[in-house]
Amino acid sequence: MSTYGDVTHTQSSSETPGKATASLVLGIVGLVLIPIIPSILAIVFGNSAKQQIDGSGGRLGGRGLASAGVVLGWVALALWALFIVAVVAL
Numbered sequence: 451m452s453t454y455g456d457v458t459h460t461q462s463s464s465e466t467p468g469k470a471t472a473s474l475v476l477g478i479v480g481l482v483l484i485p486i487i488p489s490i491l492a493i494v495f496g497n498s499a500k501q502q503i504d505g506s507g508g509r510l511g512g513r514g515l516a517s518a519g520v521v522l523g524w525v526a527l528a529l530w531a532l533f534i535v536a537v538v539a540l
Contacts, residue, residue, distance in 0.1 A: 466512030469499035473519025480526040489530070492523030 473496035480489030499516035 464509060464511035466515065467499045467502050467510055469495045469502065470512035470516040470519070473499055474515045474522070475519075477519040477522025477526070481522050481529075485526045485530040489523040489526040492519045492526075496520035496523065 473492045476488040476492035476495065480486075480492055496516040496519040500513060500520075503510045503513045503516065
């Protein structure tokens, strides 16, 4: 038997704001199910969460969740706008 020694794993114990998670969930819902209201809320919550995370001095994490929610919100709104333009053009 070999002994490899102690391996210490450090993990960031930063919390994720609920707005970041809500932004991601609303972005997915806006993209898949109902496009307008959840997409707008995803953008608003995501931007608010990013400001909260930036102002926390490293205490809060989840910036990627918030950014993904904002991107999904914008994508859903863009697809909805393209759909409306296509319907009007016909």
